[in-house]
Amino acid sequence: MNDFRQAATAGKFLITAEVAPPKGGDIAHMVQMANCLKGRVHAVNITDGSRAVMRMSPFAASLILLQHGIEPVCQFACRDRNRIGLQGDLLGAHALGIHNILALTGDPINAGDYPKAKAVFDLEAVRLLKIIGNLNRGLDGNDKPLPDGAVNLFVGAAVDPQSKSRSGLQRRFEQKVAAGAQFFQSQLISDFDIFDKFMHQIASSYHKPVLAGIFLLKSAKNAEFINRNVPGVEIPQHIIDRLARSSVPLQEGIKIAAEQVQLASKLCQGVHLMAVKREDLIPQILDLAGIPALALDSQLASKF
Template sequence: MLLHQALTRGRTAITAEVTPPRGGDPARTLAAARELRGWVHAINVTDGSRAVMRMSSLAVCRLLREEGLEPVLQMACRDRNRIALQADLLGAHALGLRNILCLTGDPVRVGDQPTARPVNELESVRLLQLVTQLNQGLDPVAGSLPDGGTAFFAGAAADPQCSSWTGLRTRVRRKKEAGARFLQTQMVTDAQALRRFVEEIAAPLDLPVLAGVFLLKSARNAAFINRVVPGASIPQALIDRLAEAPDPAVEGIRIAAEQVAEYSTIAQGVHLMAVKAEERIPLILQQAGLRAEAAQSERLPLLSSPGSG
């Protein structure tokens, strides 16, 4: 798989994110993903991000595979107990999905159904432990899986701008020990914080980092993100830059391209987020002078062999 190869061979890796539809028709999401072919190594599919109803990440990832695109299945613990998580992991493996990002999930109170009942039986570290067990061929209850181990390439999230450095260090170490093979960060707006995170926390653990870059469309959009996205902290200087720009959309692309170019020299790669504007991601990468080394020019086989990683 392209992402596994890039990250394990020390190459610059590029991923981007698509959001499942709020409805039963995946056409727009798939169209956005097609625009990323040849520009990124893999495409993340969010799983109930911001605790808002969306189509299943698992279903969209399978549809991406059918398009010949490499997906990253995001899996959050908020809405499933351990039995459901186990079932979805085994189902994902049967559908040929190998890349997985293990997440705790945004709290229900930030979403549009705040009275929904969260589950949260596991959190990201324990989900990583479960994935590791399955990869080792261990049945979570007792004994061994009858058909051998799975072959997931598991990643975890991190926030380099977290206010608690000691807590961040501890949490990332626990994720590494649980089986994380790479880190994908939240949106980063401070290059120095990213550098410190990579040098002091990720590198000593031999964890490659994909630095999160978020496309800002306007000053109003940036202020909205600061208000509703957990952990977001867009500095006022960037908001002012967007407010003063003749064309905020163009300026947002320019800002993202600058971040991509800078962060790719600090971390091993970048992860781009452009909600409802995924078609602008190739332009961002073009302006940054970056493109996936191995273009996804041919369809992937529908199912990968168990040893493909």
């Protein structure tokens, strides 16, 4: 499967959605949610210990999705493995047909459910991108030839357009491009004016697909929780008030997400949808935003 890479290269409007692996051995819910997204997203993003919470291996979860005919983007975080383990897992992922990779530094250990665990952080995202670039050229992390040949991974990186340090944001973005990032997935976007400035002042020069992070807010309490617990994100008060006034907050959250998808479609090459535990609502968000099923996705092709 390489629909995601082909769509990105063709300049199509990209749609991905995030699904977390189970916290246990039962894959039924994960598969059910991912199946709801068939025909509506180019790939399903599988998290790697997001927020430092222990879950099933993202490689195992990605392989399961492949077996169900769903193309994954597999996250690789540097927090839990050194460069030997990361390279071994990347080679294994490639051999299993998992070719879309999102290279991440990883959330800090104290954010999760094992605060006394030992963090590794042998690498961070930029150096991981460089190692993946090496593997794609047939070299290991020591610049030695791989005796069994090169891999062919389509690698992306994360970006936080709402970072308060604009110089730091630009420097980090440029470093990731130079290290080989072929697409970018943004953190949750809550201020589209700031995102617009990022796209025009920083990202536009590099011609790399950027997918805006869109989060389904289920209630005012949900939005307030995010403001308290997710660094760098501030859901505007008018959005919180809108959710609080609604008699059906979840439906209002769907409308807000659809409006944000429409805003993103005018600014960047895609969206990354996050609807924690309600991924089945993503098709409804896309319908409301006027985004057709992928087979009909012709009017957005080559827009970028």
